[in-house]
Amino acid sequence: MAANHAIRWMRFLHRRIVRKDALNERVRRTLVRSLYTQPISLAIGVAVGVLSAAVSAVLSGAAVLYAVCGMLAVIAAGRLVIAFGICADDADVSTTKLERLYATGAVTYALFLGIFAGLTIVLHAEPGIQALMLVNAIAYGVGVCARNAGRPAIALAQLALAALPLLVAALWEGSVAHFAMAVAMTLLMGAMSSIVTNLFTTLRGAIGAAETSAELATKMQLLARTDVVTGLANRAGLNHAMTQKLEAVSQDERLALFWLDLDRFKEVNDLLGHPVGDRVLTEVAHRLRESAPADASMARFGGDEFIMFCSVESRLECERLAARVLDTVTRPLRIDETRLEVPCSMGIAILPEDADDADSLMQAADLALYHAKVGGKNHSRFFEKSMSRNLMRRREIEAELRAAIQRDELSIFFQPIIDLATGRIRTFEALVRWFHPEKGELRPDEFIPVAEETGVIVTLGNWITAQAARAAVHWPEDVTLAVNLSPMQIRAPGAALGILTALRDAGLAPSRLELEVTESLFLDDNQSTANFINELSAAGIRFALDDFGTGYSSLGSIHKFPFSKIKVDRSFVSGANVGRKSEAIIRAVAEMGARLDMEIVAEGLETVDQVRAVRATGCTLGQGYYFSRAVPDYLAAMLIAQEREGAPMRASA
Structure with a gap:
């Protein structure tokens, strides 16, 4: 354990050192780059020095001054070539190379400028020439201390090389005035050393803080743009x-x-x-x-x-x-x-x-x-371009559907489900109808999918259940109510409670309600679905499996959940594909229903022949236009009244 702790501590220190070294290198690069900023000021400085030396050489006529002036001019030209020809921002040029190139030119120029000024003293040039070169050398040394404080070694080396030849020349002359000049220059170099050191410390601290802040800002920006779970962008x-x-x-x-x-x-x-x-x-x-x-x-x-x-x-x-x-x-x-x-x-x-x-x-x-x-x-x-048009249509229907629920533009119609043996009404299936004040009647296949996609189906489904229950409470007790449920409605929080509340408010017994669900509900093995069915079944509500055979048909679902009825889809009863295969399928489903004590409903019955065919295969209940279309609640009540007066619905079939 101690060894692992030591290893982690060493790794931590290593990372700190690496980060610190990287920071120091970036600071050093910034300071070296400062040497190359404003090359114009460098050009002016060396031009003044070379021009002053040239004037002094001409006025004195000394050959040695001509020679030193020539060297000074060559060095100055080289410095200008470096200053204007090299890009300090070029990452391909190393920091060390940049620093060495600048330092070589700087200290060489300072040395020859100091030698020229010292020679004017030793050669006893005119006082004006001595003063001109003395001012040039000292001003240059002091000026570069401020300009090159980012690299104090270079700055102080330039000051020393510009001042030392003057100091030697002054001591060589030995007069009181020259001795005083030597003392003054010595004190000046000491003072400038302190100033350059303080400037460098301040500069380095400021640049280091700026680099740290920039690094932190970069990391924060990266974090702000990154998803913490996956590491992908957010x-x-x-x-x-x-x-x-x-x-x-x-x-x-x-x-x-x-x-x-x-x-x-x-x-x-x-x-x-x-x-x-x-x-x-x-x-x-x-x-x-x-x-x-x-x-x-x-x-x-x-x-x-x-x-x-x-x-x-x-x-x-x-x-x-x-x-x-x-x-x-x-x-x-x-x-x-x-x-x-x-x-x-x-x-x-x-x-x-x-x-x-x-x-x-x-x-x-x-x-x-x-x-x-x-x-x-x-x-x-x-x-596809049509998707945009469909989206606008869906949004329009969604907005109008929400408003329609509030304005009572929707109506509940009821289609009877008939006992094929007696012709009597066993159940009414509640179907919603929308009569738009401007567009007329809108088909359910226009607005029901939109309601399911947008979540409005939850509100709509609860409204249908409540309205249908209010109508069904006035029917004879042996006539039940069937209501279709959407998978989204079933999975909504509090779905079971909403249905039980609607029944309680209407005064309809739970045993008279039958909820129809489609096979698509069981594509996802969702525990909330099972909880919903089990809770309502315990309260007495029955369940029917709607549109059986058209989707993901699973005998496991029939075995697992308490279905009391299976509705065979209309595609097996009417249409171009009806034949021996469809008849065999209906017969097999009906036989299964009989053994499981489940009733089988044949949907889409339109002719007497279809009614006879499905009854012959074993279906117990039928639904379709042959018996009746979906009708308003008052007509549903009339159908019940007529039946109770002794007129079963086409029982002669």
């Missing part, structure tokens, strides 16, 4: 990546956006917990990276939704990529010995065919995803 990161990619896209380049949604992820969270859900998301993100092109931008858009954004050559390539991604992401995965299957739906949109900018491209992909989920889930759909 919405902000996706927007940033898309903006950059769209700015660089060429006119003939295609960009595709793939919007993925895990279809059953909520069940993973509900049944196995959020930690397992997070591991599933992490694995999906890993698979997305694995199957995505190298240039793709990927993000977790939120919840169980992922987005991939990349360039594509053609629609065909896009189709192949979509198939590969969907196949990879939906492979079964294993977490803690639990095998999970997480199906996925995908919507795809392509720029510029489907959209002109990022927002409209995402809207198009979102629409395509919606249609992929509505179309059966676990597959992909490309955006």
